[in-house]
Amino acid sequence: MSGNRAPRNRPTIHDVAAAAGVSRGTVSRALNGGRNVSPAALEAVLKAVRTTGYVANPAARSLVTQRAHSVAFVLTEPQQRLFEDPNFSILLQGCTQELAELDVPVLLMTASTEVERKRTSRFIAAGHVDGVLLVSSHTGNPLLDELRDSGIPVVACGKPIGHEGQVAYAAADDRSGARQMVEHLRSRGRRRIATITGPPDTPGGVERLAGYRDVLGADATADLIAHGDYSRAGGEAAMTTLLDRAPDLDAVFVASDLMAAGALNVLHDSGRRVPDDVAVGGFDDSSIATSTRPALTTVRQPFQRITREMVRLLLEQIQGEPPAASILPTELVVRAST
Amino acid sequence: MSGNRAPRNRPTIHDVAAAAGVSRGTVSRALNGGRNVSPAALEAVLKAVRTTGYVANPAARSLVTQRAHSVAFVLTEPQQRLFEDPNFSILLQGCTQELAELDVPVLLMTASTEVERKRTSRFIAAGHVDGVLLVSSHTGNPLLDELRDSGIPVVACGKPIGHEGQVAYAAADDRSGARQMVEHLRSRGRRRIATITGPPDTPGGVERLAGYRDVLGADATADLIAHGDYSRAGGEAAMTTLLDRAPDLDAVFVASDLMAAGALNVLHDSGRRVPDDVAVGGFDDSSIATSTRPALTTVRQPFQRITREMVRLLLEQIQGEPPAASILPTELVVRAST
DNA sequence: ACAACTACTGTGCACGTTCACAGCGCGGTT
């Protein structure tokens, strides 16, 4: 299968021990924690490590410690999302950076198709990683059940509908964030406030709609509510539907910035001015929000805190603690579109 | 350091051997390749694997095979790029998918700061991965030298300036692509064709400018050339400079779609119509190209082929073959902006 | 009949590390 293998000249812990004039055990102790090692031995070991260029073999360490020292970042969404919606990139980048500081590498895996899901599931069950960061908005994916059954620590991003209390997660306070936005639109004097929601099988789809209803009550009539799928095209389609059903609307709360960008295009094409005729509010405060024309008023998700919490919750579970949840506050960011 | 460890109930190859009534060696042979195994033994092993739920321990396997069975995807750019510029996401997604089919996971690592570079370098030197996919446009990063010295297989994305012939790489034919675009602009009757380049220490910055000069010759005067940094803001700044220096320009070839999006905004704000007053051509054909107004004429980079070649070149090197290069053709995509 | 070959199987070893245990010298207490 492989070609001729080069003679491995990598120094082992034996070489370091010999160079330092101590035993393997002392070298190991000196490098891991350093308890019960005399200053003289410690110095000799460190010097020997420097001269030999020794680096511990991760496979050998994993074999005995039963720890992979790595975690998986699993995306169950269609892969296209990874590069259309900046949210996923931000989450990935945040988690990677957070974990890199702890010297824990991140394995990127996808599970959007049946084949991929099986592969990923088998891979994780093989013990290749110590834990899983699961980014999956849609519910009903059997991967979460499989992971839970295999007993591996998991942290979801966003409330895992149907698994609350069983699976750890970190999420923004979607409902309260939606309330902030709709109240803001009202305070601007808007009375016919429509909404474009996320898919009803996602926490963002459910919670942000609930926040919208909290504020509008009976004013939240069915003609003012259209469903999107978090894609730009979905936002365009939903906005078209809304204009058709309620041409007199004077504001739209859109459940994601990407969909809001699509909605802005449709509003522009219909001849309406934003915000003069129609105010538009987004959700996420992703990089898109500042590049639309006009710049988007939106609800900032604290992504940095979310990724930090995801990592913390995962490491806690790896240490043996039970799964917990973290819900983080959002912030209204007012720009030119409202 | 860790809590109380659960009693490992994971079945080992011993358990499978016992259940199948054969020896460990036979199980190993049956699962790897299956040469010299009797049909009866093979079936017994497969059945035992099913009943026990056995999955090979990757650490133990790596320890003996001296292979990590994983590769690293290393990004040396500022991290912000990962989620602002869709190109990186596409490369990452493509490589991940390509490798997933071979059951090779991808470790995502960054090396934008000094600390990160050292960490990544040390990590790779530890033998945690079999090879490196290096996405680094800027030259002069010492990581490439470090990796080469450590003898690990590396494939760069884009020609590694100053390392040609030493490091394998896959890249689009930037120069020829730029020629295609500038010739297209000329064929539309444009005569004052400006360009916004990439940074001069990147292959795209150098080659695409060279292609522009190939076509324009003496018409490529200095006032028509502005430098960008592949960011949207950089595109805006460069476009502003160009309009200031050459207000009579009637076309711009921009070395990336993201910068072109920025340029479009500036042109719009200056009251110019695209393409009536100024034609705009981009480069990449990233997802941005279809979401600008008007949609962007651009040069398509064959990202799928690039990632496929990167993976192929890497696997080849891991098998012991010398580093090679792959240069792939581009394609002009005409939309509304020219 | 004997040797040689083929197809298959079992066993020992090595991979490089961590961990538990035992041993050591030393000073202080019983």
Next chain:
DNA sequence: AACCGCGCTGTGAACGTGCACAGTAGTTGT
């Protein structure tokens, strides 16, 4: 004098796998 605890150290035993080697039985060739 015997004992104990303490800080430090070396040693053997895993961890689970793949591979080289030797060995077996059956078939073929001379």
